Each structure stands twice: as structure tokens, then as C-alpha cells.
Amino acid sequence: MSLDRILIRYALPALIIVSLALYLGLRNRDRLLYDLPQLPEMAAEEVDRFEIVKGGQRVAVRKVGDGWVLEPGDFPAATAQVDTMVRTLATLQITDLVSEHAAYSRFELDPESALRVTAFGGDSVLRTVELGKEARTYQHTYVKVEGDKRVYQAEGDLGNYFPVVGDVLRDKLVLQVDIETVGEIVARSPGEELVLRKRPPLEEGAAPEWVTADGGEWNSAKVAESLQRLANLSTFRFAEAPPELGGEVLALTLKTEVGATHTLTVYARSGNSYPATSTGSDYPFLLFVWMVNGFLEAFTTAGPPEEQQ
Numbered sequence: 001m002s003l004d005r006i007l008i009r010y011a012l013p014a015l016i017i018v019s020l021a022l023y024l025g026l027r028n029r030d031r032l033l034y035d036l037p038q039l040p041e042m043a044a045e046e047v048d049r050f051e052i053v054k055g056g057q058r059v060a061v062r063k064v065g066d067g068w069v070l071e072p073g074d075f076p077a078a079t080a081q082v083d084t085m086v087r088t089l090a091t092l093q094i095t096d097l098v099s100e101h102a103a104y105s106r107f108e109l110d111p112e113s114a115l116r117v118t119a120f121g122g123d124s125v126l127r128t129v130e131l132g133k134e135a136r137t138y139q140h141t142y143v144k145v146e147g148d149k150r151v152y153q154a155e156g157d158l159g160n161y162f163p164v165v166g167d168v169l170r171d172k173l174v175l176q177v178d179i180e181t182v183g184e185i186v187a188r189s190p191g192e193e194l195v196l197r198k199r200p201p202l203e204e205g206a207a208p209e210w211v212t213a214d215g216g217e218w219n220s221a222k223v224a225e226s227l228q229r230l231a232n233l234s235t236f237r238f239a240e241a242p243p244e245l246g247g248e249v250l251a252l253t254l255k256t257e258v259g260a261t262h263t264l265t266v267y268a269r270s271g272n273s274y275p276a277t278s279t280g281s282d283y284p285f286l287l288f289v290w291m292v293n294g295f296l297e298a299f300t301t302a303g304p305p306e307e308q309q
Helices: 003-031 079-090 220-231 289-299
Strands: 049-054 057-064 067-071 094-099 115-121 124-134 140-145 151-155 173-176 182-189 192-199 209-212 232-234 248-256 261-267 273-278 285-288
Touching: 049 079, 067 079, 079 115, 079 124, 094 140, 173 273, 182 289, 209 220, 220 232, 220 289, 248 289, 261 289, 273 289, 285 289
Parallel strands: none
Antiparallel strands: 049 057, 049 115, 057 067, 094 151, 115 124, 124 140, 140 151, 173 232, 182 192, 182 248, 192 209, 248 261, 261 273, 273 285
């Protein structure tokens, strides 16, 4: 075997292995020159207030019983979403030092761009972290911790968990009905009052039928479809001002077999949505046009206006 072949077969792989070992050794030695910060101990159960600040925007939530409310205004917040935020902050894992220099803008950790998240327990600050942009790994986020000027990398794309617009955190559920127990529906629309009653199905396992007060046939499929939406009705946004009284497009009353009554009132269309109120919400809200059209098709003779069909 020639000398060239021996070098290629044995010496070159050995050189690669030695170089890799040296690189890893030096890299690990460099890692030993700094310690990752130890965040203050924090249990999610301790948190009773939460604040998110970015630039001139601020969102704050406060715990009330088992749920959360937005401040100011005490609007109900989406409990599951806030609980996820609290757990995310409580389990934050810092994995690496990225920079010891204050070039914060490249990481979006400058005062105008950074997302400052603070958790409180009583009068104490439990944890404060500043979040920057997503790291190049797409699985980490650049962060700063309180009292430390250095930039670190933490697990996860954390910015997605912490909105800086309060409306995003509001509980959008505006009506909740056990539709299996609904036995009567009263629908009032301009010039019409319709009473629908549930009739047990003729065949076992079939869907119930809906008939008018005098026993006339009605489109039971449309009613069932609308009831599915009313079971857990959510808004896409709350109204900034109460709707003007009068001009109701549709007023629904759902009466259950256990004596409960639920109402939904839809008012004259405003722009691309309909203002509405319900027994499930203390605040007026907006519904999509297509959704209200479905209710009008199910619960009125005239259906939606022609220009909306």
C-alpha cells in the first residue's frame, strides 16, 4: 500500500477526530467561564397578578377566585390563556449566553421593542423577564433577566404567549346553553313572532324535530345548526359602546326543560358586523354577518335581507 493511501485511510480520519475533540474541549471550557443566571423560585400557584408592557402598551390581569380579570375595567379574562402564560413564565428555561454587550436592538431587547413580563404575588415581584425576538433556531427566544445586562437564550418562541393588546385576553364566550334541554324557542323579528317547540323523534336515535306553535313543519336542520352555534357562542370583539335601543333585528329566547331562560338580542347592522347582547355577557358584543344570517334563516320566515344573501 502506498504512503498516500495510508495517509488518506488512517491519518486523515485521525486528524479529524483530534480536531473535533479539541474544538469540543475548548468550547466546553469557554462555557465554564460563565454561569447561567438562576431565576428566583416561582410557583405558578403563587401568582395573583400579571403585567405585560411593550413600548407604550400595557396589559395587566388580576386573579379573582379561580379566574382572572383585566385591569382596568375588571373585564373577565380568558382563564386558560392566562394560566398558560403564568405556567410559561414559571417554567422558563435559560439555555445559553448570547451576548455580554449592550447591542440590544439587534435582539429586539431595546426599550421600545422588548416585551417586559412581570409576575406578582401579593406585594412582591416574583419574576421579571424581558423578551426579545425569536432566535435563529426558531425554538428559542432572546431574553434579559432583571438586574443582568447580558442577553441570553431561553427555550420556546415565548413572544406568542404574551399579547400586549388587552382585548386578546378577554373571555370571548358570550352565551352558553345546554341545547339538549332546550324545549321552546321564541324568535321575535320585525313584524313577526315565531314560537318553535321541540317534538320528540319518531324513531329511536333520530334528531328531534322543531314545529311551530300550531304544529306546522319547520326547517329542523337549520334550527339544529343554529343551536350548535348558540351552545357556546363567542364574539370576535366586544363593542366599544352599547347598541342603540330599538331597531332589533332578532330577539331569541331559549327556554329549557329545567326552567332556565337564555336570550340573545341582535341589533341593526353596523358596518361589517351586528351589535348584540345576551344573558351570558354583561357587555355588548359584535357578531359576524354570516352568523346572524344563519340565525335569521333558522328563526324567521323572511330570512336575511336580500343584499346579504
